[in-house]
Amino acid sequence: MNNDPLKYYYNKYGFDFSAIKRIETGKHFIAVVLNNRNLGICARLSDEIETDLSKLKSINLDSDFHRSVLTAYYNAKLNYGKKISENADIIEDIKSGNYSSVVMIGYFTSLVRKFNELGIEVPVFDFDAEDVVPIEHQKEYLAKADAVILTSTTILNRTFFEVIKNTNPESDVFIVGPSSTFEAELFVNSNIKKIHGALFYPEDEKIIEMIKEGKKPKDFLFLAKKVTFDNQQ
Numbered sequence: 001m002n003n004d005p006l007k008y009y010y011n012k013y014g015f016d017f018s019a020i021k022r023i024e025t026g027k028h029f030i031a032v033v034l035n036n037r038n039l040g041i042c043a044r045l046s047d048e049i050e051t052d053l054s055k056l057k058s059i060n061l062d063s064d065f066h067r068s069v070l071t072a073y074y075n076a077k078l079n080y081g082k083k084i085s086e087n088a089d090i091i092e093d094i095k096s097g098n099y100s101s102v103v104m105i106g107y108f109t110s111l112v113r114k115f116n117e118l119g120i121e122v123p124v125f126d127f128d129a130e131d132v133v134p135i136e137h138q139k140e141y142l143a144k145a146d147a148v149i150l151t152s153t154t155i156l157n158r159t160f161f162e163v164i165k166n167t168n169p170e171s172d173v174f175i176v177g178p179s180s181t182f183e184a185e186l187f188v189n190s191n192i193k194k195i196h197g198a199l200f201y202p203e204d205e206k207i208i209e210m211i212k213e214g215k216k217p218k219d220f221l222f223l224a225k226k227v228t229f230d231n232q233q
Contacts, residue, residue, distance in 0.1 A: 064157075079199060093174060106149075106154065149174050150163060151177045164190060164191075196226070197227060
C-alpha cells in the first residue's frame with residue numbers, strides 16, 4: 001500500500017457515482033447512502049463543500065470534501081458483509097493487553113474519560129484539542145509506546161502513514177472511529193491489530209438527520225453497532 005490508503009482504495013475499487021442514492025452533509029460529518037441503502041459516514045475536516053455534486057464524478061484526492069465523500073462511499077461499499085465482531089470495546093482491548101505505555105492520536109473525549117476513571121494514563125496528541133501533549137513530542141512517545149490508539153481520520157487528513165512510520169514496530173496499533181474502513185490490506189506488513197468502527201442500519205434516517213443537524217458521534221453512535229475488524233477475520 002502506498003503512503004495514502006485512500007488513494008490505494010481508489011485505485012483498487014474505483015468510484016461509481018451512479019451507485020450513490022444520496023449524499024447528506026452536516027457541519028462535522030458526511031453521510032453517503034448507496035442504491036442498496038448501505039450507509040457510510042465520514043468526518044469533515046474543513047468548511048469546503050461541493051454544491052454541484054455532479055463534479056464528484058471526477059474525484060480529486062487533494063480535496064478535503066472529496067476525500068470525505070470517498071471515505072463515506074467506501075465505508076458504505078466495503079464495511080457491510082465483512083466478518084466482524086460486535087460489541088467491540090477498545091477499552092477492553094487495552095486492559096486485556098496489559099500494555100505499559102499507551103498513546104492516543106486524535107482526542108476522543110469519551111475514551112479519555114474512561115481511561116481516567118480506570119487510572120490508565122494515556123497521553124493524547126491532537127492538533128485541534130486542548131490539554132494534550134505538544135505535537136513536537138509525538139514521535140518520541142510513539143517510539144516508546146507498546147499500544148497506539150489511532151483515529152481513522154488520520155487517513156482522511158493524510159497523516160496516517162507518518163504516524164505508522166514512527167510507531168514502535170513491536171507495538172499494537174488500534175484504528176478507531178466511525179470513519180473507519182474495514183480493509184484487510186491495512187494489516188499487511190504492518191503492526192495494526194484491529195480496526196474499530198461502526199456499522200449502521202440501512203439508510204437510517206435518524207442518524208442522517210443528526211448528521212445534517214451538525215451532531216457529533218457521541219450524539220448518534222448509540223444508534224449504530226460498535227464493531228471490530230481484525231486480521232483474523
